[in-house]
Amino acid sequence: MPLQIFNTTRKELPEELLERTVIDVLDSEGFGVESIVAVYCGKKMIRKINREFLQHDYATDTITFRYSDNREIDGEFYISLDVIEENARRFEVDFKLELLRVTIHSALHLIGYDDQTVDGRLQMQQKEEFYLNRYSEANNQTPS
Secondary structure (H helix, E strand, O other), rough: OEEEEEOOOOOOOOHHHHHHHHHHHHHHHHOOEEEEEEEEOOOOOOOOHHHHHHHOOOOEEEEEEEEEOOOEEEEEEEEHHHHHHHHHHHOOOOOOHHHHHHHHHHHHHHHOOOOOHHHHHHHHHHHHHHHHHHHHHHOOOOOO
């Protein structure tokens, strides 16, 4: 299976929607899937990964690793559901919407978008909004 989703928490996830979202973002941007592992985890796990691989000692919403340099993506991403919940409360948005936004953000990282600069961050935010609006319009509501 080219895209595998793992949920290491007890929180229920809309896995079908998440899978469709990642595939759609990649396809729309002209990329395919060789092998992607998506891990939805808690704060403890993402903080450990952040510390070990990026030397940052804090929990973040997502960490992405890309292993290929062609248009067929081989990579993995980790998303902290605890951080997603905190962000949803802080920004006063629905958990599912924030989950979808960060999943889109992770897919964009897989294809090479970078948010380390102001311009890069702005470009990623515009792409996130574009895809979130696409799903909202298709469902005529918050994605379900």
